[in-house]
Amino acid sequence: MKITYTGRQVDLTPVQTGKLTAEFEKVGKMLDNGRNEAEAHVVLSHERHQNNVEITVPYHHHELVGHGSDPDLFAAIHAAVGKLETQAIRVREKWREGKRAPRKETGVASTPSEGNRSDESKKG
Numbered sequence: 863m864k865i866t867y868t869g870r871q872v873d874l875t876p877v878q879t880g881k882l883t884a885e886f887e888k889v890g891k892m893l894d895n896g897r898n899e900a901e902a903h904v905v906l907s908h909e910r911h912q913n914n915v916e917i918t919v920p921y922h923h924h925e926l927v928g929h930g931s932d933p934d935l936f937a938a939i940h941a942a943v944g945k946l947e948t949q950a951i952r953v954r955e956k957w958r959e960g961k962r963a964p965r966k967e968t969g970v971a972s973t974p975s976e977g978n979r980s981d982e983s984k985k986g
Contacts, residue, residue: 863890863900870907872935881936885943892950893921906935915942919950922957926950 863886867874874882886902893900905916913935919926926949930942 863887863894863902865902865904868903868905870905872906872908872913874906882939885939889919889943889947889950892947892954893919893926904939906939913938915939917942917946919946921950921953924953926953 865883865886867879867882882904889902890900900919900921903918905918907914907916911933912931913933915928915930915935915938917928926946928942928944928946928949930938930940930945932938932941
C-alpha cells in the first residue's frame with residue numbers, strides 16, 4: 863500500500879512514519895488483493911488542542927474516508943484507521959455477496975405456484 867502524508871503544522875519523524883505504516887498493514891491487505899496498488903492519502907492537522915486526521919483511499923470507484931480527532935496524534939490516527947477498516951469490510955462484503963438473479967427458463971413447463979392457483983379457483 864502506498865501512503866502519502868501531508869502534515870499541516872505537523873511534522874513526522876521517521877520512527878513515527880514507521881509506526882504509521884505498521885498501522886496501515888491490515889487495511890492494505892484488505893484493499894490491495896496482493897498487488898500493492900492501493901494508495902492512501904493521510905492529512906494530519908493540529909488545531910488548538912486537537913489533532914485531526916483524515917485518511918482517503920480510492921477503491922473500486924469509491925472514496926473510503928476515515929476521520930479521527932483526539933489530543934493524542936496516534937489515538938486520532940488509530941480511530942481514523944478503525945473507521946477505514948469498517949468501511950473497507952462493508953464494501954468488500956457488498957462485492958463478495960452481490961446478489962445475482964438466476965437466468966429465466968424459456969421452457970413451456972408451468973411453475974408449481976400457477977398450478978396451485980388453478981386448484982384453488984376450482985374449489986371456490
